[in-house]
């Protein structure tokens with residue numbers, strides 16, 4: 001019986017066959033545990049109607065389980081060697097396509113589910129890009145270095161609380177799928193990983209989300225300054241900022257990390273309303 005793609009034997013054999021070496025610059029660490037790859041794909045709860053994007057399929061550790069579904073699947077990897085291998089491997093799957101390209105330049109609009117054992121050098125930009133597309137996504141599953149997760153789930157008062165956790169708490173429910181030890185990868189990275197899932201709300205307005213994202217990120221640009229100061233920079237002066245804070249009954253001397261999601265949501269609503277009223 002042939003070995004699962006997520007196995008040490010397969011990865012070593014295939015890399016030799018392809019004449020390839022794991023490239024650090026593209027974060028190439030391959031999953032070598034079949035149980036882990038099954039758990040990750042199972043958590044996506046794929047249905048035939050889904051359009052699924054896998055970011056960074058590599059040799060196909062997750063892809064082989066995706067390919068077993070009836071959904072429409074796109075495998076996107078930057079490495080042309082892996083894309084050739086994936087095309088051959090999945091040539092008999094009519095609803096699966098392999099695309100060579102950079103996820104940061106790739107259009108995520110056609111997809112409702114995204115999954116990936118993410119290249120670590122791009123984790124935050126990918127998590128931000130996923131957020132920007134939250135209004136048409138139903139599920140995201142990402143494997144990240146375990147240090148990243150607290151920045152996604154941090155609550156008000158936590159050290160890691162910031163735009164990423166505020167925005168992820170707005171777009172849906174974030175949950176831990178499982179932990180993954182570094183020994184489950186080849187080559188072995190320095191740190192352990194974990195897999196988390198986002199179930200997105202279905203009622204996200206893309207215009208609102210875009211504004212909420214820019215307001216939140218802007219107000220956190222200078223973390224140590226008061227919200228009045230930061231808001232002044234955003235709306236064109238402290239006086240205007242003070243009026244907005246009065247309307248929101250918010251304390252102007254607080255710092256961005258001391259304010260809850262509800263503050264950022266109310267402020268965004270107010271700014272959109274004021275714009276609409278001219």
Ligand code: SAM
Pocket residue numbers: 026027028029030031055056057058059060061062076077078079082101102103104116117118119120122
């Ligand atoms: N999914 C495979 C696994 O679990 O064994 C490989 C995961 S490896 C951590 C990350 C993958 O992302 C690599 O295959 C790498 O080539 C790919 N990658 C790196 N940068 C990328 C980019 N900008 N766009 C798309 N794929 C990228």
